[in-house]
Amino acid sequence: MKRLSYRQRLRISRLTRTRTFEHQRRKAIRKERLRVLDSPAFAAQSKLTRIALVAPRRFSLYHLRSRRRVLRFLDRLRQCAAAGMRVRIDFGDVSSLEPCGTLLLVAEISRLLGSPQLRARISCSYPRNHVVEQLFQHIGLLERLGCSPRKVIEHRAVKHWTYHTGTIVDMTGMAELKRRLEQELGDLLAFDLCSGIQEAVTNAVHHAYIEPRGDGIEVKDEGWWLFAQHVDGEVHIAICDVGVGIRRSLPRSGVWPVRVIEAVLRSLGASADLDAKYIKAALELGETRTGEDNRGKGLPEMLQLVRNARYGSLRIHSNKGMLSYFGAQGVEKILDYPDSMMGTLIQWTFDAKKLVPAQATENV
Amino acid sequence: MIKIASAFSEFPAGRYRADGPYSGQAFREDVLIPALKSSHGTLHVSLDGTLGLGSSFLEEAFGGLVRAGFRASELHARMVISCRLKSYEARAWQYIDEAAKTAHQ
Numbered sequence: 001m002k003r004l005s006y007r008q009r010l011r012i013s014r015l016t017r018t019r020t021f022e023h024q025r026r027k028a029i030r031k032e033r034l035r036v037l038d039s040p041a042f043a044a045q046s047k048l049t050r051i052a053l054v055a056p057r058r059f060s061l062y063h064l065r066s067r068r069r070v071l072r073f074l075d076r077l078r079q080c081a082a083a084g085m086r087v088r089i090d091f092g093d094v095s096s097l098e099p100c101g102t103l104l105l106v107a108e109i110s111r112l113l114g115s116p117q118l119r120a121r122i123s124c125s126y127p128r129n130h131v132v133e134q135l136f137q138h139i140g141l142l143e144r145l146g147c148s149p150r151k152v153i154e155h156r157a158v159k160h161w162t163y164h165t166g167t168i169v170d171m172t173g174m175a176e177l178k179r180r181l182e183q184e185l186g187d188l189l190a191f192d193l194c195s196g197i198q199e200a201v202t203n204a205v206h207h208a209y210i211e212p213r214g215d216g217i218e219v220k221d222e223g224w225w226l227f228a229q230h231v232d233g234e235v236h237i238a239i240c241d242v243g244v245g246i247r248r249s250l251p252r253s254g255v256w257p258v259r260v261i262e263a264v265l266r267s268l269g270a271s272a273d274l275d276a277k278y279i280k281a282a283l284e285l286g287e288t289r290t291g292e293d294n295r296g297k298g299l300p301e302m303l304q305l306v307r308n309a310r311y312g313s314l315r316i317h318s319n320k321g322m323l324s325y326f327g328a329q330g331v332e333k334i335l336d337y338p339d340s341m342m343g344t345l346i347q348w349t350f351d352a353k354k355l356v357p358a359q360a361t362e363n364v
Numbered sequence: 365m366i367k368i369a370s371a372f373s374e375f376p377a378g379r380y381r382a383d384g385p386y387s388g389q390a391f392r393e394d395v396l397i398p399a400l401k402s403s404h405g406t407l408h409v410s411l412d413g414t415l416g417l418g419s420s421f422l423e424e425a426f427g428g429l430v431r432a433g434f435r436a437s438e439l440h441a442r443m444v445i446s447c448r449l450k451s452y453e454a455r456a457w458q459y460i461d462e463a464a465k466t467a468h469q
Contacts, residue, residue, distance in 0.1 A: 168383060169378030169379075170375070170378075170384045172375045175375075175415065194416030198421065202378050202418060298420060301419050
């Protein structure tokens with residue numbers, strides 16, 4: 001190891017002190033801004049007309065700490081947009097994007113920008129991480145927020161993300177997605193997965209926006225958003241809506257009588273009043289009972305395709321609840337997080353290298 | 365023979381017409397029912413070549429035939445449904461039979 005001269009050591013020490021001081025100064029400013037935003041007086045009397053919100057480093061809904069940061073950030077974004085402020089999102093520190101968290105970010109921003117009531121003015125800074133910038137450019141997020149594209153999309157992790165969105169059940173733009181899924185997963189599982197995607201989109205259109213979400217923001221287009229990522233044999237598909245969630249839509253959908261839903265909830269046991277129980281109830285009802293006009297089969301079919309593949313996983317987030325099913329072990333996990341994502345997100349994950357050739361008897 | 369991918373769409377999805385351009389209701393009303401009424405022999409319906417078939421589409425297209433007035437026994441006698449994935453064939457018939465049970469046929 002090279003020995004540093006006295007002058008070099010002095011320089012390094014001075015730089016470290018400056019950077020530490022600068023870092024602490026920025027942290028203190030952020031903390032003060034957040035304290036102002038959290039104060040009850042803010043909403044009523046704020047004279048701030050513009051604000052910079054720092055996006056969290058990691059966009060994930062699965063990991064507790066990341067989820068809390070993402071949801072707090074989105075909550076503040078909604079507050080500031082509803083207060084009529086010009087918001088600048090600082091994406092500088094963003095370094096990790098998972099399909100679930102990223103999809104929710106895109107969906108919420110689209111919702112705010114599309115609200116006729118708010119006429120939200122949201123802009124952003126370019127991310128410092130070049131892969132993150134490529135991804136945001138690839139899915140059109142930077143352009144929506146006023147940043148012109150400046151990167152060539154070449155990173156292998158970015159090229160294989162596809163993004164779809166809509167307000168009706170229209171799959172005409174997904175032929176290329178199906179072709180890629182067939183390459184990675186085989187045509188049988190790809191067909192099942194596309195059927196599951198159709199059902200998730202249909203559920204979003206039918207049930208997610210059954211009533212206003214209750215955050216005071218009027219929405220013009222009630223949409224769904226989809227990400228698909230396939231790289232190194234791993235396939236992730238995530239579909240999101242920013243509606244009322246399964247807990248509120250299930251009793252109001254008209255598919256099942258309320259007494260039937262209550263009976264299933266009672267049979268699931270657990271004294272806690274969990275959003276995750278409603279996800280489980282929706283699955284149980286679809287598997288074991290016939291709904292009005294034979295509806296309600298969509299969620300169980302999404303689960304069944306993971307069971308058939310005998311590998312992969314399904315995760316359903318709805319408001320605070322999450323239900324995960326792991327195909328290899330046949331294990332199901334349900335839990336409630338402390339905070340609500342305000343919508344529903346369904347995510348499949350498959351490792352193509354570990355899939356058992358499925359449905360060998362299908363063509364007999 | 366009706367091949368859904370060529371006679372209707374490669375992208376069938378959704379239940380009602382209001383859901384989207386290629387819904388189960390549109391397939392039933394615009395393709396299936398006219399074909400059943402005009403054909404006197406067996407009607408062969410092929411589900412292959414599509415970008416997946418969700419339960420909402422299948423149930424509305426086939427279960428909806430019973431709600432539209434066709435008897436399940438008549439459909440079993442007059443219609444053949446084929447799909448490379450046999451589970452989807454079975455589902456279409458299951459929806460017809462469940463719709464018949466609900467309609468007390």
